[in-house]
Amino acid sequence: MNEKIGMVVIVLGLAFDFFGCVGLIRFPDVYNRLQASAKCVTLGTCGILLGLFLFKGFSGAGIKALLCMVFILLTAPVSAHALARAAYRSGVKPWGGTVVDHYGEDLENIK
Amino acid sequence: MIPGRVRWFIGLVASFAVLALILFLPLPSMLKWQSGFLGRAFLWLLVCAILCLARVVRGPTAPDRSVAIDMLGILIVGFCAILSLSTGRDWYIDIGIAWALQSFIGVMALAKYLEGRDFDE
Amino acid sequence: MMKKAFLFMLWYLVWCLLAWPPSMQHMIIGIFVASFVSLMTNDMFSGKPLDxxxxxxxxxxxxxxxxxxxxxxxxxxxxxxxxxxxxxxxxxxxxxxxxxxxxxxxxxxxxxxxxxxxxxxxxxxxxxxxxxxxxxxxxxxxxxxxxxxxxxxxxxxxxxxxxxxx
Incomplete structure (x- = not known):
């Protein structure tokens, strides 16, 4: 029973991984790509690790998979945030269809 | 000339067809290690990694490439999890944990470099 | 001091989870590793009193x-x-x-x-x-x-x- 649930969770995770990578190809500029891929790939990999935990139960590998999930959930948004900031600071212009750009206006005033 | 929307729809159907083939096509016996569900899942992740690599090759600016490398680092953790399930060796997940932390540190260093700051701040 | 003890418990828990299933060797090494790491990371977690x-x-x-x-x-x-x-x-x-x-x-x-x-x-x-x-x-x-x-x-x-x- 656990293995069937684990299989479903792994397939969901694989699908979200794929959507994130398609977003990486399709979206028009760095910031949108970052949005799509950071969200989808993080949740997808967490899904795969949760599936591993459901397969193995509370053995060594299962506990380590849970720890790995916590690490990824803590570190992936931080690196996405750092990359978005670095892209703005290194002078990448937002896409032409951008509606408002308050951060670009305020960029001189912040440090 | 085919309009753009129809072309995208055809592309969508084609990509899903490829993925369905990867997951459910019966394979000849010489490729037996890929015949289980987990081997197919591994191939699917390989397709995702190839998409990331395409962004690394094509990306017009340096931050694009950094984003793709970050995503590749997280995907590899998934690779390690699938590998440890399909081979039954628990120590692959240790590699996954180490890889997650290492790629995080690497991406932070890349971000600082792109921002034009020193590393010892 | 209480903060150090709290950090030590936290890192010792993480170490025990990483070295699952628990055995005598791992627990003893974990005491040294966790005390070292809690000394190193002491000033990263400043702020509130413990209560x-x-x-x-x-x-x-x-x-x-x-x-x-x-x-x-x-x-x-x-x-x-x-x-x-x-x-x-x-x-x-x-x-x-x-x-x-x-x-x-x-x-x-x-x-x-x-x-x-x-x-x-x-x-x-x-x-x-x-x-x-x-x-x-x-x-x-x-x-x-x-x-x-x-x-x-x-x-x-x-x-x-x-x-x-x-």
Missing amino acids: TRLNPARYMWFLYYVAVFAWECFKANIDVAYRVLHPDLPIKPGTIRVKTSLKSDAGLTFLANSVTLTPGTTSVDIDRDKGLIYIHMLYISDSYDKDSMKLKVVDKFEKILRRIFE
């Missing part, structure tokens, strides 16, 4: 935060998947300022992380002096007032995080 940190109500709010966060994260992924697969790419991106009233380091970090994983938003930068957080949004609807400095998701998480960290 407010051990208040059980905070941990109940933390569990509630995890539940809300998981639901928002799942919704975010459905949303992004819809926008990625739609042939017209229905996006109207932009960065906006949002006012926040959180002050502590941990609170701001958790707020930025949870904003990054919720539907259509990514935190780009934080201006601590003015209490502003800059958010990149994937789709800004026409009815949204762009200069109002308010966002529903941020308000929701702020209310929970203020009870946990401040």
